[in-house]
Amino acid sequence: MTIQYAILGLLSWHPFSGYDLKKVFADSAALYWSGNNNQIYTALIQLHKEGLVTRDVQVQESLPAKKIYTITEKGRAALKQWVLSMPELPEFHNTFLIQLTWADLLDSRELDALLASYEDEVRVQLLMQQEKANRQDTSPARTRREAYLSEMISQNLISIYQNELSWIGKVRQGLQHLEKSG
Amino acid sequence: MTIQYAILGLLSWHPFSGYDLKKVFADSAALYWSGNNNQIYTALIQLHKEGLVTRDVQVQESLPAKKIYTITEKGRAALKQWVLSMPELPEFHNTFLIQLTWADLLDSRELDALLASYEDEVRVQLLMQQEKANRQDTSPARTRREAYLSEMISQNLISIYQNELSWIGKVRQGLQHLEKSG
DNA sequence: ATAAGCATGTAAAGCGTTACATGATTTG
DNA sequence: CAAATCATGTAACGCTTTACATGCTTAT
Numbered sequence: 001m002t003i004q005y006a007i008l009g010l011l012s013w014h015p016f017s018g019y020d021l022k023k024v025f026a027d028s029a030a031l032y033w034s035g036n037n038n039q040i041y042t043a044l045i046q047l048h049k050e051g052l053v054t055r056d057v058q059v060q061e062s063l064p065a066k067k068i069y070t071i072t073e074k075g076r077a078a079l080k081q082w083v084l085s086m087p088e089l090p091e092f093h094n095t096f097l098i099q100l101t102w103a104d105l106l107d108s109r110e111l112d113a114l115l116a117s118y119e120d121e122v123r124v125q126l127l128m129q130q131e132k133a134n135r136q137d138t139s140p141a142r143t144r145r146e147a148y149l150s151e152m153i154s155q156n157l158i159s160i161y162q163n164e165l166s167w168i169g170k171v172r173q174g175l176q177h178l179e180k181s182g
Numbered sequence: 183m184t185i186q187y188a189i190l191g192l193l194s195w196h197p198f199s200g201y202d203l204k205k206v207f208a209d210s211a212a213l214y215w216s217g218n219n220n221q222i223y224t225a226l227i228q229l230h231k232e233g234l235v236t237r238d239v240q241v242q243e244s245l246p247a248k249k250i251y252t253i254t255e256k257g258r259a260a261l262k263q264w265v266l267s268m269p270e271l272p273e274f275h276n277t278f279l280i281q282l283t284w285a286d287l288l289d290s291r292e293l294d295a296l297l298a299s300y301e302d303e304v305r306v307q308l309l310m311q312q313e314k315a316n317r318q319d320t321s322p323a324r325t326r327r328e329a330y331l332s333e334m335i336s337q338n339l340i341s342i343y344q345n346e347l348s349w350i351g352k353v354r355q356g357l358q359h360l361e362k363s364g
Numbered sequence: 365a366t367a368a369g370c371a372t373g374t375a376a377a378g379c380g381t382t383a384c385a386t387g388a389t390t391t392g
Numbered sequence: 393c394a395a396a397t398c399a400t401g402t403a404a405c406g407c408t409t410t411a412c413a414t415g416c417t418t419a420t
Binding site for chain 3: 245246247248
């Protein structure tokens with residue numbers, strides 16, 4: 001449950017309510033969790049129990065009380081320790097590659113249609129990611145280095161999608177060549 | 183639970199026991215499940231219940247009975263239908279990017295060490311993948327097209343790791359430049 | 365002797381998503 | 393009038409991993 005550290009990180013920028021955290025998760029691709037109620041609210045309760053955040057309840061008229069969470073010094077220390085910890089390996093789950101493994105069951109028209117629809121999906125994803133990168137994101141970027149890292153992080157996903165598109169192009173071209181010659 | 187289709191695909195090559203399927207999952211990166219007992223054996227029972235595979239029990243002396251599963255015509259039809267179905271989007275889960283998001287907490291030596299250890303991990307992964315691609319893999323490749331697809335599938339993961347390495351290189355270089363100029 | 369390989373299965377726990385539950389206010 | 397926004401929380405379900413359970417044989 002690394003999501004706790006992601007939440008701790010967001011709280012290191014400024015205090016958040018659970019509801020606002022949900023929105024951050026919803027439109028971030030790097031923060032790959034769905035950001036559903038169950039995850040966010042239980043994680044916040046857990047962080048509070050561990051003393052890594054404090055909770056400030058703002059009672060509102062005609063709306064449920066808003067609970068604002070603020071990171072503690074202990075929380076900042078835990079965050080830094082986690083950031084320093086050994087990186088995990090990235091996980092690439094691509095069900096399409098598994099489909100392709102048995103795509104020899106298809107005729108050439110079906111196969112090319114399959115590749116084309118995957119290409120479309122990836123292209124949409126790339127455009128969304130590029131658009132998001134153009135809009136200023138939620139991060140503060142007080143230092144030049146922080147701004148640079150933020151830029152490189154969104155570049156990472158973009159380059160993965162571009163790599164994927166160029167791979168698809170190669171595959172489709174190769175298949176057409178096989179068709180003609182074979 | 184797409185793992186059922188992956189198993190069905192493997193069985194379309196030739197019959198397998200659960201134990202042998204486990205080994206296939208264990209050394210395949212594209213088949214991204216761990217391939218633990220629970221998944222494999224319950225999936226096989228489920229596939230059998232649905233009539234997509236038949237089971238042949240080979241009693242052995244002084245070893246547990248080996249159960250060999252063979253795909254049925256119904257199973258082949260289900261597999262083809264799945265291969266034709268709309269591709270899912272790939273999922274990239276990279277916890278390291280989340281670490282980097284708050285890496286401005288680190289001094290430049292700590293940050294470069296973090297990047298260096300991630301680079302090492304990715305490089306090892308790439309080498310393993312390249313080595314695996316050189317060894318003949320478990321797939322049969324009866325047609326030229328099947329061989330080509332198989333080649334491109336292992337190329338996909340390799341290109342992702344290469345893309346990742348070139349990204350890390352760019353990040354580290356950019357940070358060194360910031361150090362000198364800033 | 366100890367570990368690894370052969371071979372199957374179940375149980376428990378963790379993590380994640382969807383759906384349920386409530387209820388006022390604002391926007392289309 | 394319906395849908396979205398604000399705001400929190402719980403319940404149920406499903407997938408995945410780890411651990412438990414058994415037990416013989418072969419290699420180090």
